[in-house]
Amino acid sequence: xxxxxxxxxxxxxxxxxxxxxxxxxxxxxxxxxxxxxxxxxxxxxxxxxxxxxxxxxxxxxxxxxxxxxxxxxxxxxxxxxxxxxxxxxxxxxxxxxxxxxxxxxxxxxxxxxxxxxxxxxxxxxxxxxxxxxxxxxxxxxx
Numbered sequence: 001x002x003x004x005x006x007x008x009x010x011x012x013x014x015x016x017x018x019x020x021x022x023x024x025x026x027x028x029x030x031x032x033x034x035x036x037x038x039x040x041x042x043x044x045x046x047x048x049x050x051x052x053x054x055x056x057x058x059x060x061x062x063x064x065x066x067x068x069x070x071x072x073x074x075x076x077x078x079x080x081x082x083x084x085x086x087x088x089x090x091x092x093x094x095x096x097x098x099x100x101x102x103x104x105x106x107x108x109x110x111x112x113x114x115x116x117x118x119x120x121x122x123x124x125x126x127x128x129x130x131x132x133x134x135x136x137x138x139x140x141x142x
Contacts (some may be wrong), residue, residue, distance in 0.1 A: 002017065092117035096113065
C-alpha cells in the first residue's frame with residue numbers, strides 16, 4: 001500500500017491509498033471493507049453527471065419536438081396553409097419584382113425563384129421547415 005502508485009497495475013482504493021497489482025497471494029490487499037473502486041465511482045462526479053444528464057436532455061428534446069408536432073404538415077391547419085399561400089403569393093410577387101424587375105413567367109429561373117420566395121414565406125408564417133411543405137409550386141403571375 002502507498003500514497004502514490006509505484007508502477008504499472010497499481011490501483012487506488014476508495015480509501016485513497018494505492019495498492020499493487022494482485023500478481024501473487026503474498027502482496028498486500030486493501031483493508032477489510034475497502035475494495036477497488038467501481039467504474040461508476042472512478043468516473044467522479046462530473047462524469048456521473050454527464051452520463052445521467054445526456055439521456056435526460058435527449059428525452060426532453062424529443063418530448064418537446066413531439067409536443068410541437070415534430071414539424072410535419074399534419075401539425076398545422078390546412079386552412080391556415082391555404083391562407084398563408086394566398087398571402088405569400090402576393091408577397092412573393094412583390095419581392096420577385098423588387099429583386100428582379102424584368103422577371104417573366106417564361107423564364108424558368110424566375111419561376112423557380114418565385115416558388116422559393118413563396119414557400120419560404122409560407123414556412124415562416126406556419127413555423128415549419130420548408131421540407132414539410134407540400135410539393136406544389138405556386139404558379140407565377142396568378
